[in-house]
Amino acid sequence: MAQPRVVLADDVPMSLAAFASVLRNSCDIVAMADDGCAALAAIRQFHPDLAVLDLEMPGMNGIEITRTVIREQPNLGIIICSVNIDPWIVREAASAGARGYISKARISRDLAKVVSVVSAGGTFFSDLQPATELPR
Secondary structure, three states, X not given: OOOOEEEEEOXXXXXXXHHHHHHOOOOEEEEEEOXXXXXXXXXXXXXXXXXXXXOOOOOOOHHHHHHHHHHHOOOOEEEEEXXXXXXXXXXXXXXXXXXXXXXXXXXXXXXXXXXHHHHOOOOEEOOOOOOOOOOO
């Protein structure tokens, strides 16, 4: 099976490097962006299988990107990463079309697992209830 094609986006260079480090052996990273507008442009240009997006970025945040791009590419697996794991924000991300949401504190532990689950068509919301359930 081919590796999933992924766009990574975060305005913090260290976080972007962490995403890439965790995924470099299991994914084909087709683009890396340091703001929301560049992330949206990369998704539109490369039509990846997955996008790993920071929640808060200049230009557009991860949820705004999700709302915009999911209408154009409904099969895109979007994973939001953030230090904010407020259940309301997580529900908003899921409602926008994200299929994964993880805490940046758990990138090294959970990101590869989330990518695997979302690539297979599932959902993964870590740090919440049981890992695959969205809080109500």
